[in-house]
Amino acid sequence: MAVEEINAAGGIKSMGGAKLTLVEADSQGKPDVGISEITRLCQQDNVTAILGTYQSSVALPATQTAERFQTPMLITTAVADAITQKGYKYIFRICDLASWYARDQITFCKAMESMGGPKVTTVALLHEDTDFGQSTSAGQLKYAAEQGIKVVANVAYAASSADLTTQVSKVKAANPDVVLTTTYLNDSILIAQEAKTLGMTQLFFDAAGGTVDPQFIKTLGATAENWLTEIEFSTDSSQLAIDLNAAYKAKYGDNMTGNGMDGYQGVYVLAKALEDAGTTDKAKLRDAIANVKMVAGTDRVVIPTKEITFTSDGEITSAPLYVVQIQKGVFQTLFPLPAPGKLIVP
Amino acid sequence: MNFNFSGAVLSQAIASGIMLGGLFALISIGLTLIWGVMKIINFAQGEFLMVGLYLAYFLVAWGHIDPYITILVTVPFMFFFGIGIFRATISPILKDPVMNQIMLTLGVSLILQNLALMLFSANVQSVHTRYATWNIHIGPVVISAPQLIALFGSVICTLAVWYFLKTTDSGRAIRASAQNPTAATLMGIDVPRTYLLAFGLGSATLGLAGSLMIPFYYTQPTVGVFLGLIMFIVVVLGGMGNLVGCFVGGLVIGLAETVGAAVFPGSLARVFTFSIFIIFLLFRPQGVLSKRQT
Amino acid sequence: MSLKMPYIRILVVGALICLLPLVLDTFYMHIAVLVLIWAFLACAWNIIGGYAGQHSLGNGLYMGIGAYTVAYLVNRFALTPWVGLLVAIALSAAAAAFIGWIVFRYALKGAYFALVTIALTEAAVYVVSNIPALGGAGGMQMEYRGNSLAYMQFAGQSGYFYMGVLMVVFILLLTQWYKSKRFFYQLIAVRENEDAAEALGVDTVKAKIKANVMSGVLCAVGGVFYAQYFLYVGPRSVFGEVVSVQILIYAIVGGLGTTWGPVVGAVLLVPLSEIARGQLGNSLPGSQLLLSGVVMVLTMLFMPFGIIGAVARLRQRWQHRSATPLVDSQGGEAS
The missing domain is CATH 3.40.50.2300 (Response regulator)
Incomplete structure (x- = not known):
């Protein structure tokens, strides 16, 4: 949904209105499959960045693979604390920790x-x-x-x-x-x-x-x-959240969940970082994500927080529950x- | 870790264990019948239960039919479902090596599980019925009514299948084919047809199980994985083809699960169940009740 | 046909395979490594499952022992995986010998043996999940230390690839060599008719234990390689029924009790399922496993002796143009 919105609004402007393309992969909840899929995304589909994954047991080995391929990865749902304690440079987490x-x-x-x-x-x-x-x-x-x-x-x-x-x-x-x-x-x-x-x-x-x-x-x-x-997501947080939930419900028939919100926000963080970096070069994009700063009110921030920044570990600074x-x-x-x-x- | 279980916990564990045991016995009748009669281990039996549960779920959730009335649909449906699967896949390999039969039924289970995943998604589905909150208090323990009904269903189903095998012509034909297929053929019994009947019957019991379980249980494409394993354990404990043994085996494993949970921390209780199974396989592979064959 | 021919065939195919990295890109190299891992594990299972005819559905137990041993020693004591490999071999040999001794002493056969092995490998999942030192249910991740043979880690896939080729060539040569030895004749005798073998003076229990140990140790070696490649071990990814079944699917589809069967099965099925997942994984979840199920059912219905068996039968029919049925899948190449 976020991808469609961004593309409809003219794509990434600093890159001449480049459009985002979504390539999906499914880990089946199995760590080795997760690794295979990350390899496919990085090497076969040449993606610029990865959003995901659901289970922590998949995320742990998957992040290691993404780090080795030096491809930025935004974790949107895996909560195990250990994921961002490995000192990886390309891994960022937007959701809460266990x-x-x-x-x-x-x-x-x-x-x-x-x-x-x-x-x-x-x-x-x-x-x-x-x-x-x-x-x-x-x-x-x-x-x-x-x-x-x-x-x-x-x-x-x-x-x-x-x-x-x-x-x-x-x-x-x-x-x-x-x-x-x-x-x-x-x-x-x-x-x-x-x-x-x-x-x-x-x-x-x-x-x-x-x-x-x-x-x-x-x-x-x-x-x-x-x-x-x-x-993680409540319509009590802001008008934006109420509108987003209404749009989501119209499209998918259910209320938005925390997982949905983190995925949605992840795409916007990525878009903002791409805008800042002005390139799909993975190292530059990584730096842009590390220094990203999205302020509620000006940028599209749906996580109930004032601004989105990442710590040096790649952890989101604040995402209240x-x-x-x-x-x-x-x-x-x-x-x-x-x-x-x-x-x-x- | 905490081992301080009080008397209340233990008595509740025993009561729940008996309820759970009845349920385990019910889902295992079909497997013991099929295994006992045609010496085929159906690794897809857990997935048959999954189909029965989904059918009951849809009838209750979408058709708004009382779960206990859905038996009228689930039992015949599962009977013909079993017959269909038997015709298409099992009957051609009846004489093949054991490994091939295991692989074939494992293949069938993978197909059913993943078809369910494609059609119904991985989501857990369950229904809200008025029965869910009906309870019966006996002294210090509480029993939920749907579970008690499932226990009764289990007893009745065991007796009915036993009566059918003992007294009807088809039942006698099934027993004869189980003991000696060649002799049965010579006596004019249509052995392939009896196999078909036994397989259909074994599958139909899971229709019953689906209807009786749905008021207090859930369904999901992988629901049959764990319950399928339980079926094997129960059937081995009871001795293949032994209906009374199957009921006893169900109770033993039901109690092992709940009393094990009262004593052991976390999922280590599961190891306790498996240990009972392995010890039985080693020392009494013929089951709890049967005499050792020579 | 010369006696040395099968060995030469293995070496030539192995050498040709080594040229693959010249043409494959990283993702296909990754699939190639997966093929080698599963081919090796399937070959290892084939010894107990194929030649000795004891249908273990729990070889994940030994794979898990191998993978966990190396992961634990590397993480806890910073030992090189090569030492871990030796410890894994010792542990898996002990476990396989002990389990084999108990199970075969009580003469468990056929389906009962299969069920015991499932129970053991499933029990292992729950035991490991409850040991915090082994990472509990979350498993253990191993650190990437850069390209180093001493740590059995390589930057790209090709290091793993050549190691995998060496391992598969080794296991094929080993199997081929044993085929002409008394030991394998004993195993096949046990498989075909245990009572007759016993009557001929074969110590069937000892032969089966030996086969279990050999198969278990090789599965543990495969597990070590698996752990080093993925740098992650989890209870369900190396122990448990699902992995155990995956190991044997390739051997059965390729051809039970044949030298090349497990390799042929892995070469055909692993890429097929990877591609199925890549193409259909999102629109149709489960399509990869559905495909595995369909392949299993069709193989059992139409090629009960696997691909190798079916090819041998076709070849025989073509040569003799007669309706003599082939009794045994070994007919084509055993000598």
Whole structure:
């Protein structure tokens, strides 16, 4: 969508109105396939830059390949902290880090009391155990310790499990103030159903896992009510976000998600860098991305932040997260303050 | 790591394990039947279940039919689906080496899985029904009604298939073909036709499973990968072709999954399940209940 | 036909293949390296699966042991992969011997053997995912240290390519050499009729364990190469059922229990699936794996002895113009 918009608006002006072309590749979620596809993009299709990829396990080896081909790569959805800690020069990340989700969860837990919620002194962790759950729960442990919140249970499960009642009842037995989950969609549905079946009354707070999928609310109906989760994109952030969401919905039929937003923003960051560099030379483009500065208001910034710049590690300097609660079947923004929503405690 | 599981956790784990075990038994009946009768291991059985789940899903989500009424459609559909697959791919290789049969059914499973991916996308699909929140409290444990219904379905299905094999002419023909195809042929039994019937039946049970599971489960192109592996474990534990063994095997693995989850951290519980499987394969490859053959 | 002919054929083809880098660009070189990796692994599997007729669906276990050993030693102790290779060989040999000893002592055969091997390789996925020192579920990435033979790393693809060619030529020569040895005759006897082999005085359990060790060690070597090429190992990318099945697809499609079968299978199928993914991957997700499935089903239905078997049968029919059926796929080239 962003590519079409930029081309319709006259392409990259500093390069004589050059148009952007999108070449797609699919990693199938397999690291070796990811490497093959990066090789194909760099060597066969001679792309100028790469946007992607979904899973961290694919992104890690893929970034190494892109670095070796000295092709700038903008990471739009992979959250594992390690990706930008390798000292690579050609790798930039526009999305949030796994530890940021954990950090904001703990921050919110601390703030809950002031919002009319329970005083949170204990939490239980319930997470699937691929790298997503493993890295997020590591972050949750770290920030909980820093904030003096006690972790009373740390329960991991295989995402393919057919039943999670035992795991949920383990969490119930630990009786925490809040349950922090890291999930994919199918397991988040199982957990919500089983928590209700077991009569749990605590708030569940998911680290932007399965709960952000529209299917979560659709399948569970009332059972999904009061679940907390984190999202990267909210129409509460700006008029631009509202317009963008409307355009996206008109085109694809669904609300825009955080992943969609990061991909969309990535194209604009790239376009801006190309504009600054005035060339498709990969080394010059890399420098342009490293020094890019997009200011909300003048440039097209849809990430809810004032300006987009990258740290020397290639990390975006700021990309806040929204804490939302499912209320009457929609996400109600609660955080950061001031926010339109009010916390509901069951 | 935390090993402090209380009595409440353990009793809940046992209750859930029995429910899950009933489900595992239900999805494994078809495999044990097919394996027992024609000595073919159908590696695509998990994908047959995936087809059954998608069918039930579409009937409920788009057709707005009560999930338990969809049985009237899913069972016959899966019966003919199985027959179609058997005719096209399995029957020509019945006499080929085991490896070829394994490869062929693996190929069929890849085809079904990726066709589903193309047609329905990788998204997890599930339905919202009123049954999802019906619960039954027994002492300290809670059981969800759809799971209990699936357990009953499993018992009834096991009994029905057992009764069919024992008392009807077609059932006797199937058993005769399973024991000795040559002798069965000599006695005037149309062995290829009985195989076809057995395969169709084995596939139809997954239609039933699809309908009974959809109120509390989900579907996805890869849903059959893990459940297919479970089927193998259950069938080996029960002894191939042994219906009662299959039910017992289902319970054992259901309990292993949930009690294992109560005791072991994370997905290491899965290793526990596999260990039971390997130990059984080594020491009692004929199954829990059967006597050792000489 | 001279006795030396098959060896000469292997060496000549190997030498000709070495000219490929002159004409292929980087992306096709990448595919060529993939072909070599899978051809090598399929040849390794062929020893236990093809010659000994024991249908392992879990050789990913040994590939994973190789890949993880080298990745761990390189990352943790900064050892050169060449030392890692030796450790990987030792570990995989021990694992294959132990597993073979248990499994064959209890006389597990056919489908049961296949299922045990799946269970082992799947269990390995979950074990490795739960060991933080091995990177957990996220796997381990190895650092790129620049072009250096001491670190078994090369800047472009051609270094890996020549190494791959050497490995495949080596495994082909090894297989060909063993074919004239007592050991392989024993294996084939075990495959064709185990009781008869036993009656003839073959220690079938020992022969099968030996084949498992040989196959396992070579798969581990393939795993080391895989790890060095991708500089990444993950639980599901080197262990598990999916990888294990991929290893054997090429051998089965090419021709089970033949010297060249696994290579022919890999040469035809790897580029086909890479191209399918490149062309159709986005418009039709899953088309690559769908294609693999279709190839598997069609091969089993119409060429049960794989491409080599089918060619041998055609050739025989052409030579004799008679309807004598070919019983064994080895008929064409075993002598």
